[in-house]
Amino acid sequence: MHQINGLARELATGMSLVDNHCHSIDLSVFDLEGFEDHLTEAPDRLSAATTPFDSMAGLNLLNFCAPLIGVDGAGPEAYVNARQKIASDELARMHFGGAGVELLLVDTGYKESRLATNDQLAELSGAPVVPILRLETFAEGVLREISRPEDFAAQFGEALRDASIKHSGLKSIAAYRCGLALRGEPVEMTELSNAVAATIEGNSMAEGPRITAEPLISYLVQTALEVADKPIQFHVGYGDPDLQLDRSNPALLTPFIRMANERRRNIVLLHCYPYHREAAYLAHSFPNVYFDLGLAINFVGTFASRIFSEAMELAPFAKLLYSSDAYALSELHLLGSLGFRSAVADFLSMLYDRRLADEAYMVRLASMFAKENALRAYRL
Numbered sequence: 502m503h504q505i506n507g508l509a510r511e512l513a514t515g516m517s518l519v520d521n522h523c524h525s526i527d528l529s530v531f532d533l534e535g536f537e538d539h540l541t542e543a544p545d546r547l548s549a550a551t552t553p554f555d556s557m558a559g560l561n562l563l564n565f566c567a568p569l570i571g572v573d574g575a576g577p578e579a580y581v582n583a584r585q586k587i588a589s590d591e592l593a594r595m596h597f598g599g600a601g602v603e604l605l606l607v608d609t610g611y612k613e614s615r616l617a618t619n620d621q622l623a624e625l626s627g628a629p630v631v632p633i634l635r636l637e638t639f640a641e642g643v644l645r646e647i648s649r650p651e652d653f654a655a656q657f658g659e660a661l662r663d664a665s666i667k668h669s670g671l672k673s674i675a676a677y678r679c680g681l682a683l684r685g686e687p688v689e690m691t692e693l694s695n696a697v698a699a700t701i702e703g704n705s706m707a708e709g710p711r712i713t714a715e716p717l718i719s720y721l722v723q724t725a726l727e728v729a730d731k732p733i734q735f736h737v738g739y740g741d742p743d744l745q746l747d748r749s750n751p752a753l754l755t756p757f758i759r760m761a762n763e764r765r766r767n768i769v770l771l772h773c774y775p776y777h778r779e780a781a782y783l784a785h786s787f788p789n790v791y792f793d794l795g796l797a798i799n800f801v802g803t804f805a806s807r808i809f810s811e812a813m814e815l816a817p818f819a820k821l822l823y824s825s826d827a828y829a830l831s832e833l834h835l836l837g838s839l840g841f842r843s844a845v846a847d848f849l850s851m852l853y854d855r856r857l858a859d860e861a862y863m864v865r866l867a868s869m870f871a872k873e874n875a876l877r878a879y880r881l
C-alpha cells in the first residue's frame with residue numbers, strides 16, 4: 502500500500518463538509534435487528550443465521566464506531582447492547598462531532614415521521630439544515646386535493662412555485678417509479694390528464710395516489726424547470742429492491758439533461774454506484790451536471806477510495822460533491838464523512854506522488870470537493 506502524503510491527510514481530515522444529500526436520524530433505541538436493517542438496502546433476511554454486519558459496511562461500522570463507545574473489538578450484538586445504554590442525543594452529538602459537517606441538505610420525503618425534525622437535527626449536528634423537496638411526494642399531495650384530472654397541471658405548477666422558494670433544491674425518485682428514461686420534449690396535455698386520471702383511479706383511498714407513470718413524472722420534472730429556479734437531484738443507481746437497477750442508469754436521463762441545460766438548470770446525480778463512471782461521463786459532457794458518491798461510500802467501506810478514483814478518471818474536479826446519504830443511524834453521518842475523507846486523502850496523495858499537483862493545488866482541490874462545488878451547484 503502506498504504511503505499517504507502528510508499534507509493530503511491533513512487537508513482531507515480538516516475539510517469542513519457540505520453534505521448535499523442526507524436524511525434525518527432516528528432517536529429511538531434500536532435492538533439488534535432494527536439496527537441491522539439500516540446496514541443493508543435489502544428488506545428481507547437471507548436467513549436468521551446471517552447478519553448484514555458480515556459486509557464491508559458492517560465491518561467498517563464496527564471498526565470506527567465501537568471504540569467510540571468503549572467496546573473496541575466488539576461484535577454486532579455487543580456493539581448494539583452498548584449503544585442501547587447511551588442516550589440517543591448523546592450518540593448523535595458524538596457522531597456529528599466527528600463528521601465535521603457545516604451544512605446539511607436534507608431530503609425530508611422518506612418515512613419522515615420516525616425521524617428527528619429539521620430543528621432537532623440542526624441542534625444535534627451543530628450544522629444548519631436546509632430542506633430539499635421531493636417532487637413525487639409533493640405531487641401526490643396535490644393529486645389528493647384536486648377534483649378533476651384537468652386541474653392537476655395548474656395546481657401543481659402554482660403549488661410548486663410557492664413551495665420551491667423555501668427549499669434549496671428539488672429531488673426526483675423517478676428511478677424508483679418508472680426509471681430514468683424521462684423525455685426531452687414537452688408532455689402533451691391530453692397524455693398528462695390521462696396519466697393523472699389513471700393514477701387517481703388505480704390507487705386505494707387509504708394509501709393515496711402513487712405516481713409511477715412516465716408521462717406524469719416527466720411532467721413533474723419539466724414543470725420544475727419552468728417554475729422553480731432550483732437544482733434537481735435524481736436518485737441514481739443502487740437502492741432498495743423497489744428499484745430495477747438497469748433503469749436507474751443516468752445515461753437514460755440524457756434527453757432531460759439536455760432540456761435542463763438549455764434552461765441553465767443544474768442536475769445533481771445522487772449515489773450513482775455502480776454507474777459512477779456513467780455519472781462522471783455526464784458531468785464531463787454537460788455543464789449543468791454534478792454528482793456524488795453517497796450511499797456507495799458508506800456501503801463499500803474500505804473500498805471508498807477505489808470508487809472515488811474510478812469516478813475521478815473522467816469527472817471534472819469541479820463537479821464532484823460530498824454526500825453521506827445517511828438515514829436513521831447517526832453512525833452513517835460519521836462513516837460517510839470518514840470514507841470520503843480517506844478517499845480524498847488517497848486521491849490528493851496520488852496526484853502529489855505523480856507530480857501532477859503541488860501543495861497549493863491540493864489545498865484548492867480539497868476545498869472544492871468539501872464544499873465549494875456544492876455551494877456553486879446549489880447557489881448557496
Ligand SMILES: [Zn+2]
Binds near residue numbers: 524608
Ligand atoms: Zn437518500
